Amino acid sequence: MTALQSLRLTRPTEALVPLASLKSHLVVEHDEDDALITALGEAAYEHLTGLDTPWQRVWLQERWRDYWPDFSRRPLLRMAPVIGLHRVTYINTAGIEMLIKPAACRIQREAGGGVRVVFAEGYELPSDVAPREDAVRIDYEAGYGPEPGDVPAPVAHAVRLLVGHWYRNREEVVVSQASPKELPMGVKALMAPFRRIGVEAWDNPPAAQASGSGETAVAGEAQTPD
Incomplete structure (x- = not known):
């Protein structure tokens, strides 16, 4: 595991573009291809989602976890847009996952x-962080919202265009891992405004550095101290 790894903890429970809308776009009136079209819709959404895309975004609300080696610098959350912070934990030198007090950490939105993630003024960061690349775990909610209507319309239309392209060019697509050799021009144009450029993961160290105070936890479960 590298220091820049992230993990997707949850996925949307409904499609960004429902089957009926995809069939209308494709001008398909029969039901024989419903399973295929549904699979292509899911694949198109996944193709436009995640850190391995130029947009580094999720669209429908999901929970993500960023891993960091320590608290020596303030982490910039990797996925966008961020809805809110869920929790911050770390693995201590005894191998126990510890929860940072919720009142001690919050998110800070920057001009760029x-x-x-920032910590309360005067808060003493723990010094018993295990020497491992995934020691610090930051869980947060990302996306534009839980409902398809929360997502910008160009993204939904990009899904429709991708499904249309793949549906008409099925020899280029394996449904289980649908991916064209190159995105259609219409999709590129629709997605261009969402591209993230120059996002850095680390910033200058915060004023408060690690000290001797740690957090307490029940073995096997991270929790807030009494």
Whole structure:
């Protein structure tokens, strides 16, 4: 595992573009291809989602976890847009996951569009962080909202265009891992405004550095101390 790895903890429970809308776009009136069209819709959404895309975004609300090696610098959350912070934990030198008090951490939105985790003034960061690349875990909600209507319309239309392209060119697509050799021009144009450029993961160290105070936890479960 590298220091820049993130993990998707949850996925949307409904499609961004429902089957009926995809069939209308494709001008398909029969039901024989419903399973295929549904699979292409899911694949198109996934193709436009995540850190391995130029947009580094999720669209419908999901929970993500960023891993960091320590608290020596303030982490910039990697996925966008950020809805809110869920929790911050770390693995201590005894191998136990510890929860940072919720009142001690929050997100800070910056002018450049990034969102950073910051800690309360005077809060003493723990010094018993395990020497491992995934020691610190930051869980947060990302996306434009839980409903398809929360997502910008160009993204939904990009899904329709991708489905149309793949439906008409099925020999280029394996449904289980649908991915064209190159995005259609219409999709590129629709997605261009969402591209994230120059997002850095680290910033200058915060004023408060690690000290001797740690957090307490029940073995096997991270929790807030009494």
